[in-house]
Amino acid sequence: MxxxxxxxxxxxxxxxxxxxxxxxxxxxxxxxxxxxxxxxxxxxxxxxxxxxxxxxxxxxxxxxxxxxxxxxxxxxxxxxxxxxxxxxxxxxxxxxxxxxxxxxxxxxxxxxxxxxxxxxxxxxxxxxxxxxxxxxxxxxxxxxxxxxxxxxxxxxxxxxxxxxxxxxxxxxxxxxxxxxxxxxxxxxxxxxxVIASLAGPLRYTLRDPVLRRLAFCSFFFAALQLCLITFLVTYLTLNVGISLVAAGLMLASAQAGGAVGRIGWGMIADHWGRPVRLLGLLAIAMGAAAVATGRFTPQWPAVSVALVCAAFGATAIGWNGVYLAQVARLAPPGKAGDATGGALVFTYAGVLFGPPAFTFLIGGGISFASAFVVLAVPAVACGLWLFWRDGNQNEPERGAPGKLENR
Known part of the structure; x- marks a missing residue:
């Protein structure tokens, strides 16, 4: 130990x-x-x-x-x-x-x-x-x-x-x-x-329909996650009217929720045995938290704001571990690292897309509150899709979860 x-x-x-x-x-x-x-x-x-x-x-x-x-x-x-x-x-x-x-x-x-x-x-x-x-x-x-x-x-x-x-x-x-x-x-x-070819990891992801679906959904999850991290402090100070120090503490609350969620959701997924369905539920929950965040006003008690931020973080930041573990389970034998690398291309694309899209919405005259809701809509849609597609079937474990990040 x-x-x-x-x-x-x-x-x-x-x-x-x-x-x-x-x-x-x-x-x-x-x-x-x-x-x-x-x-x-x-x-x-x-x-x-x-x-x-x-x-x-x-x-x-x-x-x-x-x-x-x-x-x-x-x-x-x-x-x-x-x-x-x-x-x-x-x-x-x-x-x-x-x-x-x-x-x-x-x-x-x-x-x-x-x-x-x-x-x-x-x-x-x-x-x-x-x-x-x-x-x-x-x-x-x-x-x-x-x-x-x-x-x-x-x-x-x-x-x-x-x-x-x-x-x-x-x-x-x-x-x-x-x-x-x-x-x-x-x-x-x-x-x-020597830099290895990057085509192989993408082939593993695109070839498998379940991996492809998870990777596609991760694009929107990651976009909402980065918008939370990037804009929460600015939104709280400029639109809700709280101090920079208090807004920083709210971001800390969201990050703390994410830290707890990353471990907690992984334990739940292992115990429940339905990681795809759990991802669907987390996506719906992160959308609800985004909507609640958009409803903040100066009259909200600080404790209530902190709790919503923590819930937003627990879902919008905490989903990654369940996602990466399921990608590894669905990978071909011995190819968990390659499949994870290919899936992360979609995830990183969401990271790249989310903050500029949020900035574009603000520049177009949409409020910060409405922009959070707009970015939440596709994440919730993906959550419903994953929940529906998972149905009553467990996805087979084709890879080795223990090699998730041994790339």
């Missing part, structure tokens, strides 16, 4: 910091907009650029892990994220674009690198649980950004807040150095950096 918890702690810390770095910019959006005069809704374009770079970086991370080692790559990711935040702190429009690209380049390879470490150190019978715990690093990092960054803004301004998070990334990168000798023993410095 001890041998698996040590690598888990290391990989979780890295995941938390890079996730915090990415979510820091949406939290800063109202303060940046107030100083620069730019629309706060433009943060949707920024996040789209982050995840576009992240998708490309994650696809090429395999050879980098094998040549340099997972810890060294994780250290590099933390440094690159710090550089990205430093670019944002300049408030120069061109460097905002550069900062988004750097943040994406730092965010993308972290999951493959951490999965490489955990696959070596985790007993097979505990792999699902350990990997689920590691995946909570994303909402935990977002919760820390929501809780701490507004306080840093009040303390020293938004530039100081961005640089403080950048400093935390650098400190974590340095602290990981003593671990490299123990965890990067399998690196091959002579391995050529």
């Amino acid at each position: 001890r041998s698996s918890l040590f690598p888990l702690a290391v990989t979780l810390a890295v995941q938390v910091l890079v996730s915090m770095a990415v979510v820091t910019v949406p939290v800063l959006a109202p303060a940046v907009a107030a100083e620069t005069g730019a629309s706060a809704s433009h943060v949707g374009i920024f996040i789209a650029m982050v995840y576009g770079a992240s998708m490309v970086a994650s696809l090429v991370s395999g050879p980098l892990v094998q040549r340099f080692g997972a810890i060294r790559l994780s250290q590099a990711c933390l440094v690159v994220c710090a550089v990205g935040l430093a670019c944002v702190a300049t408030a120069v429009p061109t460097l905002f674009v550069v900062g988004a690209i750097f943040l994406g380049m730092g965010y993308g390879p972290v999951t493959p690198a951490s999965s490489h470490i955990l696959a070596k150190s985790t007993p097979r019978e505990r792999m699902s649980f350990i990997f689920s715990l590691k995946q909570t690093g994303v909402p935990i990092g977002g919760a820390l950004a929501g809780a701490l960054v507004p306080a840093l803004v009040l303390w020293g301004g938004w530039r100081a807040a961005a640089l403080a998070v950048a400093g935390a990334c650098l400190a974590t990168s340095i602290s990981a150095q003593p671990l490299r000798e123990a965890l990067d023993t399998d690196r091959d410095p002579d391995r050529p950096l």
